[in-house]
Amino acid sequence: MKKLLLCGALLFSGLFTQIQAQVTWAGQVASIVYQHCTPCHRPGEIGPMPFTNYQEASAYASMISFTVQTRYMPPWQPDPNYSHLLGERVLSQQEVQTIVDWVQQGAQRGNPAAEPPLPNYPSGSQLGQPDTVISMAQSYLHQGNNTDMYRVFVLPTNLNETKKIKAIEFRAGNKKVVHHAILGIDLTGQGRQRDSLDPGYGYTQFFGFGFTPTEDNWYGWAPGAAAKYFPSNIGKQLPAGADVLVQMHYAPSSLPELDSSSINIFYDRNNQVTRLEQITEISPLNLMNGPFVIPANQVRTFRGRFRVPSEVSLLSIFPHSHLIGTDWKVYAVRPGNDTVNLINIPQWDFNWQGFYYFPRLIRLPANTWIYAEATYDNRASNPNNPNNPPQQITWGEGTTDEMYLCYFGYVPYQAGDENIALSTEDRTGILKLQTKLYPIYPNPARGELNIGFQLNQTADIRLSVVDLRGREVAELRAGKFEPGQHLVPFNSSQLASGTYLVQLNAGGKVETQKLVVE
Template identity: 45%
Template sequence: MKHVFSSLITVLALAGAVLTAQAQTTPQYTFSQDIAPLVYNHCTSCHRTGEVAPFPLTTYAEVASHAQTIKYVTGTRYMPPWKPDPSYRHYLDENTLTTAEIAKIAAWVDAGTPQGNPALTPPVPTYPSGSQLGTPDMVVSMAQRFTHQGNGQDMYRIFVLPVNLPTDRDIAAIEVRAGNKRIVHHVIMGMDTTRQAQALDAADPGYGYTQFGGFGFNPVETNFAAWVPGSQARFYPAGMGKKLYRRASLLLQIHYGPNFVTQTDSSVVNIFFARQPVTRYVSTLPAIAPNVLTNGPFVIPANQTKTFHAQVTVPVDLTLLSVAPHAHLLSKAWKVAVVKPNGDTIRLVKINDWDFRWQGSFRFQNMLKVPAGSRLIADATYDNTAQNPRNPNSPPRTTTWGESTTDEMLLTYFELLPYRPGDENIVLSTAPGQATAPGLVQVALYPNPASGATALSFQQERPGPITASILDGTGRLVRTLVREKLYPAGPQQLPVPLAGLSAGIYLVRLDSEAGSRTEKLVLTDGH
């Protein structure tokens, strides 16, 4: 018996040693060093005051208080809300967590959310106030607040925003800022010079006019810009943009979703003028629509799952910049591609689990040539059964085309240009398949020449630290603007004060994890 007891003690001791060894080899993650970088890189851009997410994630206390929710939504890949299949194609502004990063979050939560050393926590990224892009050249606002009644009904309301520019201007970026993200589902913006919208507005009581299905007429541009929750505004590539005509009006078609609390909204548009001559104007067109279905009409019978096939032949050589499928609550999956005349396929986008709440324009990492004679094809699947938890109708009913949330749509928008030789060699980010690698694009100073102050515009593919400096003509450091400051992904703008500097030639250098970029600055008298 003594021998058995002794053996038992030995076994227990060995087991304890094994558990201790396992505990010693299990990574001990902390918020400061492991979780904060993930949250700041993937979550905080939306989870902060004034943005679309329902609560902020900017401090340890905020993240820890939502730890179980974060573990669940990242574990199921519901968050971050990036819907395209990463094995099909990569894009600019891609926001996904790796399997290892998801496991790291889960382990941290299971360990009790240890904070670690607060001094090691990286700073919260600096975000421009009122814009994703920096300081706009023009802010065009709704003239008054609009009240959306809490009656549970959809509303498409159009607001006419006069611009009154003294001359036509080339536009490098257009950013729609939804005022009340709790009720604004999406915004489509047109641009017009005919004043027909003013007449429709005058005939409709109250501010703006209600119009389901377009603007009630064909404006000069029907898709000048758009906004959906979680979308990232972006400058057009150098030399490309849109034209905003003098005395034009911007037409905001705002879809106010069904709500049972009466609320108000006042949305704005930020306009960024082109710093370089625009020689190519981008068009935004819905090339895939029900009129090009090969198995129409667009009717989704009750209690059925149905896949529609769309196909349209491209008559001329085109260059594609982005793709944006659009549908409502019955939509389940999308696949959009190009089949070239030689039979080769260009993958555009594949979404395996469509979510009406997270739509967007997916911008390619490089410009894509579509030869004349190619076929744009799309497969769109809809689930009109009771097993679809998002089905707005119980019991299911036969559904057709319509503007209401409870109706359905099948559209794919493309940003495109007439093709020019060499377009396919223009890379808009890092190498294909490397969307997670940091990169710098579109570094520019404006104004330049300058006196008093200028601004440095830059754009990162992924969040990361930035150091910016002013050097003299020999490369000697004159002034440090920022040192190792964490900036989020996307376009940014950094003020460059010039007070105290003599007139002459300087260099403004930007250092990032992707390398260095230098821009020449001409400083004139009068500062």
């Protein structure tokens, strides 16, 4: 009897898991793809094919399965088991398995009515209305000759006063070819001079700017990077009269492509910024096993270290080498031997670089040592080796030279810094609210619901419900309201079944939403 029961239970659970395991686009896969893939795989973004619906994604089902299993997609270079960084693009093992199962079971659609809607992805800006947009003055024509192009553009800000900044957002113009952007600030005029000496718009330069500008690494962007919003009282500065230098990498293309990129700047509107992010670096001057020379046919690992002179809060990190670099590992050892992992990039890829921010500020007391290890493979077997046969490689700014650089963004430590999150969710102080009435939910409505609206400034408002002939059937609120978001409870059962309009009149501006009462 017991045996029979057990048998039955096993059979039942077997059946159950089989039913459970039916994976469909509508049921499980669409939400994973929309969250992790479609931000890049949609028209106008850098993913080569769109995944905005079942047809588009299922057409690439086996390729999708392959790229997630190998962790080639979504692209994310740092090792998530070593340290956590902001905006990590990593699928959980379970999400990978779900996609693999889906494809193995024939990439079924499931019930179309149960599909989650395509999210409303931001366009123009992830953050709201910028205070100023600094744009390339001309479009740049990237040749369709299948080679990379590294080009610096000099963008005058025409600012006559220095501005504190709360957020920076790089907007790649032609997302098919723009592959990274490193921004600097120049007050020396040397950028303009170089531009005037090189025919065409901008000047060619593999990495950096070809000279030392006023601020070398103001910001660094790679595809998929979120807008940079600085938390708390931290920010950046854009000096009066400055030029923004943009060092751009254009990826190879078989067709000529035009690009016109821009930078959205959000000023410190509420005068919160009292501390500016500062940048320091580990370079060959810090090497314990220099000089920085990589002989032909050899693999060399360089180790450098840097002593933190006074207590700091670390915000960001940006390791950088060129083509034969293969990995990076950076960690800090606090006095008393407490080790903090900062970043590990086991397969360095020149095409995916920029500043990585930590989820929280990292406090490093004075006399902490930061160690940075980077390896270079100068053998013919390295497919990224620019020389064939291999040649000795040393420091330089050219494609065939190498670099050993790790930038750090930091501020001097202040009490409470370790509690500051760098999450981009916290954008208070820069979002410019538009006055609007939100769609009514649930709709059709029955009984209690909340009507939401937001105001960009203090306003005399009137919130009411009118019928389709424009007759007011209920007044919900009238009076002075503060800027921000508001919810007004409303019991719809006081209205007869039918279609109505909810109206928000805010200082003469009228917003309307449809309301169906069951």
